[in-house]
Amino acid sequence: MKQINIFDKAGSFAENKDIAKAVRIEEILPALNKQEEIILDFKNVEAATQSFIHALLSDVIRKYGGEVLDKISFRSCNDTVKKIIGIVVDYMQE
Amino acid sequence: MKIHLPNSAFLGNIDPFIRGFDPLSDNVLEISANDKWISVHPVVLSMIAALGLTIDAKNISCAKFEAKSKHYLARMGLFQILGIRSDFDFVEHEPAGRFIPVTQIKTSGELTKFITEMIPLLHLEPEQAKTIGYIVSELARNVIEHAASEKGAVLCAQYYKKSNSIRVGIADTGVGIKKTINQSYAAATDLEAVKLALQPGITGTTRREGGTEQNAGAGLFFIKSIASVNRDFFVIYSGSGFYKLLKKTSRVRPQLNANPEKDRHSESDEMPFWHGTIVGIDISLNQTEEFSLLLDAIRKTYSTALKERRKSRYRKPRFI
Numbered sequence: 284m285k286q287i288n289i290f291d292k293a294g295s296f297a298e299n300k301d302i303a304k305a306v307r308i309e310e311i312l313p314a315l316n317k318q319e320e321i322i323l324d325f326k327n328v329e330a331a332t333q334s335f336i337h338a339l340l341s342d343v344i345r346k347y348g349g350e351v352l353d354k355i356s357f358r359s360c361n362d363t364v365k366k367i368i369g370i371v372v373d374y375m376q377e
Numbered sequence: 378m379k380i381h382l383p384n385s386a387f388l389g390n391i392d393p394f395i396r397g398f399d400p401l402s403d404n405v406l407e408i409s410a411n412d413k414w415i416s417v418h419p420v421v422l423s424m425i426a427a428l429g430l431t432i433d434a435k436n437i438s439c440a441k442f443e444a445k446s447k448h449y450l451a452r453m454g455l456f457q458i459l460g461i462r463s464d465f466d467f468v469e470h471e472p473a474g475r476f477i478p479v480t481q482i483k484t485s486g487e488l489t490k491f492i493t494e495m496i497p498l499l500h501l502e503p504e505q506a507k508t509i510g511y512i513v514s515e516l517a518r519n520v521i522e523h524a525a526s527e528k529g530a531v532l533c534a535q536y537y538k539k540s541n542s543i544r545v546g547i548a549d550t551g552v553g554i555k556k557t558i559n560q561s562y563a564a565a566t567d568l569e570a571v572k573l574a575l576q577p578g579i580t581g582t583t584r585r586e587g588g589t590e591q592n593a594g595a596g597l598f599f600i601k602s603i604a605s606v607n608r609d610f611f612v613i614y615s616g617s618g619f620y621k622l623l624k625k626t627s628r629v630r631p632q633l634n635a636n637p638e639k640d641r642h643s644e645s646d647e648m649p650f651w652h653g654t655i656v657g658i659d660i661s662l663n664q665t666e667e668f669s670l671l672l673d674a675i676r677k678t679y680s681t682a683l684k685e686r687r688k689s690r691y692r693k694p695r696f697i
Contacts, residue, residue: 338590338591341590375587
């Protein structure tokens, strides 16, 4: 089980897409390649932009399909973050 | 280039100010101003600063300002960023809670630092801070990623106590929306390109639904949606294309539209040519819809727009 703390990397306002890209390439994709499950922990993240979540997740969903969401859990998300994630996950599966 | 600061230029009445901009002779900049009073939206200052950054400071001529409000321009950092001396002394006020001076942002790291420092400066409620931070981040990142401008983004913002609103302006002197959009779509005019860029899921980086791994083509749609739900003005101007989302009266229940044509707006494709992109937005804090509620509406509109676009590409049966 791989745990990734988003606050530690992006702060309370997760908006830097370069950081999201680095997390995706250096942590999420390698963990999935090793068949590991992943917890993305959003504790203390007050808001995230759609661009940040897109850079974090879109390529993962495109590469592995919607089924990859069975292997990724989102922990401690507030309502705003949950909804932004929901929007990105939706349109990537349309 | 010539630009004149009128006595009033806010998003509601910004059209004459823009029409008065003279883009010819782009190696010089002449700034003139109303001699009695200057009261302008931050986007006006961002535009002037962005223009000034494209040329040597010695080629900028600034008329001797007579208006008392010249102090405002100095306090917002306009003369400083242009590299010209103001011919007067002014009292510098503590900026907290009032304004964000004209700021140039060229890199992703600079933007993150700026947003981190900006939010406490504005002394906003957490929900309001989310909205303003969101807008600044998405707009400035658009410039950094798509504008190809070595001068980056120029932005400033001002809190207006009387209307309890924040007005934000951002300008760049990059390639403009049409050139970016035309990498994937065939927009014939600047206005057409602007309207395409406002639609969810349309990005110049690809025609593929869902975008690339770094771009979804959703940023401007989100920002227009924030303005629309809050019944506020939103202006976007690139090349000769100009689109203004008009303020809605409180009697009209705001509805999100994926297609900007369906919003109450004004437009022109005959504005003086701006090499780059300008965005101005007003956010009334009294009626700022809770951000998470706004996201529900965006999710629904976004999803419907994608389904309709996909359906429009379905092959139709040929009945003979």
